[in-house]
Amino acid sequence: MYDHRAIEEEWRRTWEQNSIYRTDEDSGKKKCYALVMFPYPSGSGLHVGHARVYIGADIYARMMRMRGYQVLHPMGWDAFGLPAEEYAIKNKQHPQEATARNIAVFKDQISRLGLSYDWDREINTTDPSFYKWTQWIFIQLFKKGLAYESNMPVNWCPSCKTGLANEDLDAGTCERCGSAVERKPMRQWVLRITDYADRLLDDLDTLDDWSDSVKEVQRNWIGRSDGYTIPFAIEPVGSVVDVFTTRPDTLFGCSFIAISPESTLVDTLLKHAENKEEIEAYRTRAHTAKAAETDKAQTGVLAQGISAVHPLTKKNIPVFIADFVLGGYGTGAVFGSPAHDARDFAFAVRYNLSITQVIAGDGDLPLINTPVDAPLIHSGEYDGTPSEQAKPLLANAAGGKKITVYRLQDWVFSRQRYWGEPIPLIHCGKCGVVPVPDKDLPVTLPDVASYEPTGTAESPLAAIEEWVNAPCPQCGGAGKRETNTMPQWAGSSWYHLRYIDPHNSTVLVDSEKEKQWMPVDIYTGGMEHAARHLIYARFWHKVMLDIGVVSTAEPYAALRTVGIVQAEGGGKMSKRLGNVVDPVAVVDAIGADALRVYIAHIAPFSQTVAWDSRAIAGPRRFLERVYALRDRVQDSAPDRALLQLQHETILSVTDDIAVYRFNTAVSSLMILTNALYDADTVPKETYTALIQMLAPFAPYITEVLWRDLGHNESVHLSHFPQGNAESAQRDTVVIAVQVLGKTRGTVTVSRGSNQEIVLRSIAENTALANRTKGLAVKVFVEDRIISFV
RNA sequence: GCCGGAGUGGCGGAAUUGGUAGACGCUCACGACUUAAAAUCGUGUACCCUCGGGGUGUGCGGGUUCGAUUCCCGCCUCCGGCACCA
Numbered sequence: 001m002y003d004h005r006a007i008e009e010e011w012r013r014t015w016e017q018n019s020i021y022r023t024d025e026d027s028g029k030k031k032c033y034a035l036v037m038f039p040y041p042s043g044s045g046l047h048v049g050h051a052r053v054y055i056g057a058d059i060y061a062r063m064m065r066m067r068g069y070q071v072l073h074p075m076g077w078d079a080f081g082l083p084a085e086e087y088a089i090k091n092k093q094h095p096q097e098a099t100a101r102n103i104a105v106f107k108d109q110i111s112r113l114g115l116s117y118d119w120d121r122e123i124n125t126t127d128p129s130f131y132k133w134t135q136w137i138f139i140q141l142f143k144k145g146l147a148y149e150s151n152m153p154v155n156w157c158p159s160c161k162t163g164l165a166n167e168d169l170d171a172g173t174c175e176r177c178g179s180a181v182e183r184k185p186m187r188q189w190v191l192r193i194t195d196y197a198d199r200l201l202d203d204l205d206t207l208d209d210w211s212d213s214v215k216e217v218q219r220n221w222i223g224r225s226d227g228y229t230i231p232f233a234i235e236p237v238g239s240v241v242d243v244f245t246t247r248p249d250t251l252f253g254c255s256f257i258a259i260s261p262e263s264t265l266v267d268t269l270l271k272h273a274e275n276k277e278e279i280e281a282y283r284t285r286a287h288t289a290k291a292a293e294t295d296k297a298q299t300g301v302l303a304q305g306i307s308a309v310h311p312l313t314k315k316n317i318p319v320f321i322a323d324f325v326l327g328g329y330g331t332g333a334v335f336g337s338p339a340h341d342a343r344d345f346a347f348a349v350r351y352n353l354s355i356t357q358v359i360a361g362d363g364d365l366p367l368i369n370t371p372v373d374a375p376l377i378h379s380g381e382y383d384g385t386p387s388e389q390a391k392p393l394l395a396n397a398a399g400g401k402k403i404t405v406y407r408l409q410d411w412v413f414s415r416q417r418y419w420g421e422p423i424p425l426i427h428c429g430k431c432g433v434v435p436v437p438d439k440d441l442p443v444t445l446p447d448v449a450s451y452e453p454t455g456t457a458e459s460p461l462a463a464i465e466e467w468v469n470a471p472c473p474q475c476g477g478a479g480k481r482e483t484n485t486m487p488q489w490a491g492s493s494w495y496h497l498r499y500i501d502p503h504n505s506t507v508l509v510d511s512e513k514e515k516q517w518m519p520v521d522i523y524t525g526g527m528e529h530a531a532r533h534l535i536y537a538r539f540w541h542k543v544m545l546d547i548g549v550v551s552t553a554e555p556y557a558a559l560r561t562v563g564i565v566q567a568e569g570g571g572k573m574s575k576r577l578g579n580v581v582d583p584v585a586v587v588d589a590i591g592a593d594a595l596r597v598y599i600a601h602i603a604p605f606s607q608t609v610a611w612d613s614r615a616i617a618g619p620r621r622f623l624e625r626v627y628a629l630r631d632r633v634q635d636s637a638p639d640r641a642l643l644q645l646q647h648e649t650i651l652s653v654t655d656d657i658a659v660y661r662f663n664t665a666v667s668s669l670m671i672l673t674n675a676l677y678d679a680d681t682v683p684k685e686t687y688t689a690l691i692q693m694l695a696p697f698a699p700y701i702t703e704v705l706w707r708d709l710g711h712n713e714s715v716h717l718s719h720f721p722q723g724n725a726e727s728a729q730r731d732t733v734v735i736a737v738q739v740l741g742k743t744r745g746t747v748t749v750s751r752g753s754n755q756e757i758v759l760r761s762i763a764e765n766t767a768l769a770n771r772t773k774g775l776a777v778k779v780f781v782e783d784r785i786i787s788f789v
Numbered sequence: 790g791c792c793g794g795a796g797u798g799g800c801g802g803a804a805u806u807g808g809u810a811g812a813c814g815c816u817c818a819c820g821a822c823u824u825a826a827a828a829u830c831g832u833g834u835a836c837c838c839u840c841g842g843g844g845u846g847u848g849c850g851g852g853u854u855c856g857a858u859u860c861c862c863g864c865c866u867c868c869g870g871c872a873c874c875a
Contacts, residue, residue, distance in 0.1 A: 001828090171872095211794095212793070212794080213793055213794060213869075213870080215793095216792065216793045216794090216869095216870070217792095217793080217869080217870050217871085219792085219793095220791090220792065220793085220870055220871045220872095221870080221871075223871075223874070225874070225875090227875080243875085244874095244875065245875060246874095246875065247875075258875090298873070322873095323873090324873045324875090325873085325875080326873080326874065326875090329874050329875080330874075330875065333875095334874095334875045335875085336875090337875095341875075342790095342873095343873055343875080344875080368790095405874085405875095407871080407872095407874060527869080527870095530869095530870080531870075531871090598814095601801090601802095601813080601814065602801060602802085602814085603801060603802065604802080607795095607802095608868080609801070610801085612800080612801070612815075614800095614815060614816070615800085615801065615814065615815045615816090616815090617814095617815075618813090618814045618815060619814080621814095621829095622814085624829095663801090663802070663803085663813085663814095664802095664803070664812090664813080666813075666814090667802095667803075667812065667813035667814075668812095668813085669813095670813055670814075671812080671813070674813090734809075735809090736808070736809040737809090738808085738809085738855070738856065739855095740855075740856095741854090741855060741856050742856090743808095743809050743856090745809090746809060777855095778855040778856090779808085779855055779856075781808060784808050784809090785808045785809080785855095785856080787808085787855045787856065788855080789855055
């Protein structure tokens with residue numbers, strides 16, 4: 001038994017003293033920026049899920065370092081956010097204090113896992129020297145017109161007392177606290193991410209080394225859809241409503257127009273409608289309704305005294321204000337063609353509107369998925385035209401225009417909470433909204449008496465008069481600071497750039513260093529960030545490309561997603577169920593090395609796994625075996641078979657780690673270890689290679705064994721063994737003998753044997769000779785198979 | 790409903806330019822060591838049968854092929870994303 005506690009303590013200290021993981025900036029080497037998603041340092045400490053991501057990324061970083069790359073493998077803290085603030089409210093303590101304490105705990109726990117971070121580059125998003133640049137980026141967005149003030153209804157969480165972005169919602173509830181979210185019109189800052197929708201979508205095709213599932217999630221999230229706007233004149237208002245449609249071929253079936261209560265058109269209608277009060281009441285109710293409770297039964301209110309003119313038939317059509325029409329999608333107005341849409345059909349039935357079938361087909365109405373070549377009917381001169389062809393014809397005839405719309409909406413960027421980056425703007429009565437000049441950044445968070453959210457469009461910062469009142473940077477007159485803060489996603493949208501140049505106080509990142517390190521070569525983290533952090537970060541990156549801060553179109557060249565670690569037997573780990581596994585406790589019990597090998601070996605990295613407290617014995621046994629072998633090492637050369645296995649293992653382990661196939665890499669190392677265990681002698685050469693290949697997985701124990709082999713320097717600074725394809729070739733191969741498609745046995749021949757030699761071997765095997773007697777060889781594949789029929 | 794991913798022993802999983810299915814690990818059984826147990830070491834561990842042999846088998850049903858976990862067609866189930874998206 002090796003003493004993992006003593007070993008791990010000793011080497012952790014040694015590594016720190018010698019700073020062996022400091023980033024090597026030798027520009028003669030190829031660079032490798034191996035980034036792992038930094039954590040929110042929560043009070044509940046490190047989870048095995050964290051451990052899995054960090055260990056995977058670390059194994060990769062360690063191998064690349066040993067393969068001679070200059071590796072940048074940093075860690076930091078995404079520390080703004082609500083939990084620290086909630087804690088501060090409860091305990092009347094500055095969130096910075098709780099945050100600092102949590103970071104200390106997290107860092108201590110992380111350091112127990114044997115991770116090779118360069119701590120000289122540690123960053124913290126709540127550090128003013130960091131968020132100075134988050135604010136600086138916001139100002140660049142503002143100056144480019146990509147940040148704007150809006151009064152549209154937003155998602156409001158009544159429990160967190162703040163507005164939220166669409167990305168912060170989970171099926172109509174607050175992603176963080178689970179409360180039903182309301183729609184609430186309020187002043188807010190919004191980022192024009194939709195301006196970048198096309199680039200965000202199209203550039204996904206350039207990300208060859210991202211998993212398809214993440215790209216698909218982003219495509220769904222952006223949700224590009226091509227259609228038309230069709231103008232309907234409104235009488236007697238005299239204005240025009242543009243409706244959005246992807247189905248202009250059903251235009252002759254149009255029996256109503258529906259406008260979103262959130263649309264500004266409603267104000268215009270109100271001036272002329274006969275039932276103003278009813279419409280007002282409906283709109284108010286729609287605005288305050290909880291998103292999750294929105295009536296799926298499609299209600300609406302008819303605008304009395306108002307009608308729309310059908311652009312083709314010139315007939316008058318009723319106009320409804322209806323909450324099933326989304327304010328933020330398309331034009332906020334649609335036309336209803338009930339015969340060919342389930343929702344329009346239900347609406348028409350409810351309000352007794354006409355239903356006219358305009359595309360031929362059998363069956364009950366509504367007829368939904370009609371074929372593209374189904375002919376139009378009841379459509380005047382277009383009768384008989386196939387529906388797909390009819391789309392542009394009818395759209396053009398109606399005066400429509402082609403338009404591309406997105407499901408993605410602009411990013412609601414302001415939060416009415418304390419613990420976030422202050423938005424660096426000053427409101428001036430004369431000059432309007434003025435950005436804080438660079439020289440005055442960062443705008444630091446002042447101390448407040450109470451962190452309690454106000455429940456209004458202002459954050460607790462609004463109560464600090466001496467902070468709020470600030471002279472206008474432009475005219476010097478009296479101004480007021482913006483009191484909204486940024487969402488938690490702000491810092492993580494660009495942090496990868498700060499690791500490159502963490503101590504620079506004059507620029508966000510030195511451009512030479514940026515060119516040296518970007519893009520991130522491999523980014524490791526959770527799938528849950530696919531439609532949040534990873535979209536935001538790509539968006540900011542493209543803006544920074546446009547303003548010359550960065551030099552690449554994409555921030556992350558390759559992406560590896562980690563699977564969830566479930567509780568023993570499956571299901572979510574939760575404190576309530578008492579099934580949470582504490583990685584530090586596991587490290588104490590069996591050692592970080594065994595935990596790392598276990599995590600690496602248990603399943604493919606991206607796959608969900610259930611924790612298995614029994615299976616963890618295997619990796620520990622494996623390490624014990626490797627440790628025990630040291631007493632049998634001899635200075636002899638490996639025999640041919642062992643040398644072959646040694647090189648085969650080096651090649652496969654190198655390949656496997658490169659593509660995060662840690663499970664099969666560990667299997668290969670176990671096979672080699674078992675072979676050494678069975679061998680009469682343990683050749684030093686083979687054992688040395690084994691220790692070096694194992695080093696990325698088990699960094700502590702391999703240091704001890706490396707020292708035993710007579711080395712003074714760390715194994716992690718040694719060079720990863722080089723595999724030789726020639727040596728990895730086997731001398732003999734086993735060939736399957738198939739008769740009528742069934743494998744009936746095997747013969748062993750030397751590699752590269754031709755058919756004659758194989759047939760001779762078969763003849764020497766009585767059973768196989770009888771089986772194949774009188775049959776013809778159908779297929780012979782060298783070194784693989786011979787098939788008789 | 791739309792889009793993506795996946796279904797292999799008691800369990801986690803391995804193998805795909807089509808070529809011996811079940812590597813490696815866990816579990817379990819038996820044996821060695823021990824007064825005994827643990828640990829360790831050794832052997833075995835897909836299923837079935839009439840067991841020195843034979844048959845079946847990679848979610849289900851078809852197909853292509855000398856040969857299919859791998860390719861094609863049609864289903865089922867599970868996981869993830871989106872969803873009143875016009």
